[in-house]
Amino acid sequence: MGGKAIHFGGGNIGRGFVAEFLHNSGYEVVFVDVVDSLIETLQKTPSYEVTEIGPEGETKFTIDNFRAINSKHEMEKVIHEIATADIVTCAVGPNILKFIAEPIAKGIDARKESTPLAVIACENAIGATDTLRGFIEQKLSEDSKSSIKDKARFANSAIDRIVPLQDEGAGMNVKIEKFYEWCVESEPFKPADPPAIKGVHYVEDLQPYIERKLYTVNTGHATAAYYGHNRGKKYIHEVLEDKELHDIVEETLKETAHLITTKFTHISKQEQEDYVKAIVKRISNPVLKDNVERVGRAPLRKLSRKERFIGPAAMLAENGDKVECLLGGLEMAFRFQNVEGDEESAELAKKLKQMSATEATKDITGLDEKHPLFKKVEEVVAKVQKDTA
Ligand SMILES: NC(=O)c1ccc[n+]([C@@H]2O[C@H](COP(=O)([O-])OP(=O)(O)OC[C@H]3O[C@@H](n4cnc5c(N)ncnc54)[C@H](O)[C@@H]3O)[C@@H](O)[C@H]2O)c1
Ligand SMILES: O=P(O)(O)OC[C@@H](O)[C@@H](O)[C@H](O)[C@H](O)CO
Numbered sequence: 001m002g003g004k005a006i007h008f009g010g011g012n013i014g015r016g017f018v019a020e021f022l023h024n025s026g027y028e029v030v031f032v033d034v035v036d037s038l039i040e041t042l043q044k045t046p047s048y049e050v051t052e053i054g055p056e057g058e059t060k061f062t063i064d065n066f067r068a069i070n071s072k073h074e075m076e077k078v079i080h081e082i083a084t085a086d087i088v089t090c091a092v093g094p095n096i097l098k099f100i101a102e103p104i105a106k107g108i109d110a111r112k113e114s115t116p117l118a119v120i121a122c123e124n125a126i127g128a129t130d131t132l133r134g135f136i137e138q139k140l141s142e143d144s145k146s147s148i149k150d151k152a153r154f155a156n157s158a159i160d161r162i163v164p165l166q167d168e169g170a171g172m173n174v175k176i177e178k179f180y181e182w183c184v185e186s187e188p189f190k191p192a193d194p195p196a197i198k199g200v201h202y203v204e205d206l207q208p209y210i211e212r213k214l215y216t217v218n219t220g221h222a223t224a225a226y227y228g229h230n231r232g233k234k235y236i237h238e239v240l241e242d243k244e245l246h247d248i249v250e251e252t253l254k255e256t257a258h259l260i261t262t263k264f265t266h267i268s269k270q271e272q273e274d275y276v277k278a279i280v281k282r283i284s285n286p287v288l289k290d291n292v293e294r295v296g297r298a299p300l301r302k303l304s305r306k307e308r309f310i311g312p313a314a315m316l317a318e319n320g321d322k323v324e325c326l327l328g329g330l331e332m333a334f335r336f337q338n339v340e341g342d343e344e345s346a347e348l349a350k351k352l353k354q355m356s357a358t359e360a361t362k363d364i365t366g367l368d369e370k371h372p373l374f375k376k377v378e379e380v381v382a383k384v385q386k387d388t389a
């Protein structure tokens with residue numbers, strides 16, 4: 001075990017989850033970020049603490065054996081590190097993948113290692129590594145493209161662990177829930193073994209894992225966040241303490257549970273019910289103090305075609321199944337406008353002002369006008385537009 005892992009994004013999930021696992025598996029972690037203060041602090045800090053909060057109390061881990069590079073100022077260094085690394089991971093947000101592709105491509109071009117680089121994107125999105133790969137391929141030399149299997153292997157992943165915003169003054173330390181699930185595709189590494197990262201669950205077929213995660217954990221979370229924001233709640237656990245909103249979250253997850261158990265027939269109704277129960281318990285945890293604005297952040301991304309509302313609702317509507325609760329959460333997501341510090345929420349407000357309901361539905365959700373869900377979503381958009389005019 002051991003080796004070197006380059007991790008893009010020294011934020012919450014990066015420091016708190018991905019780096020913890022890589023560190024505990026013997027890898028030296030090189031953080032790459034664009035925030036000067038973050039990189040400077042990491043460079044001055046020999047170690048930081050990850051505190052896992054579970055039902056039986058807290059467990060602390062010390063993370064050391066890391067370095068940090070600012071890609072805004074030292075791109076050549078980043079490229080050199082990638083050329084000599086074993087693994088590249090990232091947790092930067094799905095919209096940032098296009099910006100980190102160039103140094104990865106140049107690092108792959110410069111590789112002389114006999115083993116391929118493992119590239120694993122750790123974002124809340126379906127096929128995030130494939131998306132990153134697409135951007136990387138646009139920047140790769142023809143030589144690397146023709147021998148890509150020898151130079152890099154790309155595996156999608158599904159990553160689940162709640163890392164809330166950290167307390168002011170916490171420095172680099174991260175408070176995190178004890179529960180975790182990190183599933184990674186095994187197929188792309190064959191015939192070699194996948195990277196030895198303790199705690200990673202390698203799977204042949206990631207689709208059921210990522211869809212179940214996004215359309216249960218994140219659909220439930222987002223429903224709570226958008227209703228909560230609308231009702232003036234500060235934290236997710238406060239939303240779940242409200243009986244009416246608690247029921248709304250549970251009813252919404254019955255709709256997505258129907259989709260999951262009919263689409264992936266190896267997941268039984270009982271198994272999905274237990275999964276939902278565990279998730280409602282996780283997001284109700286008051287110790288996490290997870291802000292509704294963090295969970296609702298970037299509403300345009302969350303309202304897009306494969307995301308937590310439109311993704312499951314579209315598939316359910318195609319089968320003529322019930323989507324009313326998902327539409328309720330969707331309405332609240334459309335109402336998440338002009339939230340301080342959230343650029344997408346301002347852009348959402350602008351789009352809803354400037355476009356007709358039909359145009360806004362097409363533009364924001366990516367739904368085709370002929371799709372069986374389209375009219376229902378268009379009605380929601382028109383209603384929000386009328387109320388917020
Ligand atoms: N926090 C969670 O509970 C959680 C759980 C699972 C998955 N995720 C996913 O992980 C990703 C990151 O989430 P987070 O909560 O850690 O966010 P975060 O904002 O705490 O961290 C993102 C980091 O990426 C950095 N970054 C931005 N642009 C960059 C660039 N061009 N190069 C390098 N770094 C760059 C930011 O400066 C920041 O430090 C998201 O896709 C999120 O959906 C988060
Ligand atoms: O990270 P986002 O913005 O896609 O979604 C916000 C939260 O739902 C998310 O970060 C969860 O905490 C996480 O996905 C739990 O595994």
